[in-house]
Amino acid sequence: MASMLLYGRSGSASMAPHAALAEIGVDYDLVLIERDEAQTDPGYLALNPLGVVPTLVDGDVVLTESAAILLHLADRYPEARLAPENRAQFYRWLVFMTNTLQTTLLRMFYPERYGDESVGPRATAEAGRHFDLIESHLAGREWLVGEHRTGADLFLLMLTDWGSELDPPAWDRPAIRAHFRRTLALPGVQRMFEEEGLEQPEWAV
Numbered sequence: 001m002a003s004m005l006l007y008g009r010s011g012s013a014s015m016a017p018h019a020a021l022a023e024i025g026v027d028y029d030l031v032l033i034e035r036d037e038a039q040t041d042p043g044y045l046a047l048n049p050l051g052v053v054p055t056l057v058d059g060d061v062v063l064t065e066s067a068a069i070l071l072h073l074a075d076r077y078p079e080a081r082l083a084p085e086n087r088a089q090f091y092r093w094l095v096f097m098t099n100t101l102q103t104t105l106l107r108m109f110y111p112e113r114y115g116d117e118s119v120g121p122r123a124t125a126e127a128g129r130h131f132d133l134i135e136s137h138l139a140g141r142e143w144l145v146g147e148h149r150t151g152a153d154l155f156l157l158m159l160t161d162w163g164s165e166l167d168p169p170a171w172d173r174p175a176i177r178a179h180f181r182r183t184l185a186l187p188g189v190q191r192m193f194e195e196e197g198l199e200q201p202e203w204a205v
Contacts, residue, residue: 104130
């Protein structure tokens with residue numbers, strides 16, 4: 001049995017931690033679980049009472065939340081360099097993406113959850129502004145933080161993929177487009193796309 005077990009769903013918030021596991025090169029098992037099953041299966045609900053993905057099982061440690069899983073893996077496998085030595089800006093961007101951009105995209109995708117369909121268009125406009133901020137930060141940079149890829153870059157790739165639903169798509173911004181292509185080329189990201197059965201945009205291949 002592999003040392004790590006990750007529950008996820010294709011194209012969901014499990015993309016970033018899945019790519020991180022593959023980048024590390026640690027043995028792991030991937031269990032793809034559909035939304036209905038995750039919300040009704042007693043075994044899964046015992047691990048994640050909210051019935052959402054991802055969930056990482058690492059021995060006695062059970063972790064939910066993509067950003068928390070990335071931080072755990074960065075601490076557990078420092079040689080994989082999922083976090084830079086100076087973490088201040090790494091924390092800033094990872095928290096911004098999970099707390100601000102990701103939640104905005106979820107309001108865009110599922111406005112009915114927030115009780116008002118008008119939430120969708122407002123969230124769409126807000127997500128565009130968030131990606132504009134990231135675009136400005138990435139100008140002249142290869143990676144979001146530091147000189148090499150970190151877990152924050154894997155998280156940004158995931159949200160950029162989600163942002164393909166925007167008009168214009170998130171990756172139509174030049175710096176984000178270059179970042180997506182650069183991150184997509186990482187071996188662990190390629191493995192994640194293959195194992196989740198995700199299609200890569202033609203322009204990025």
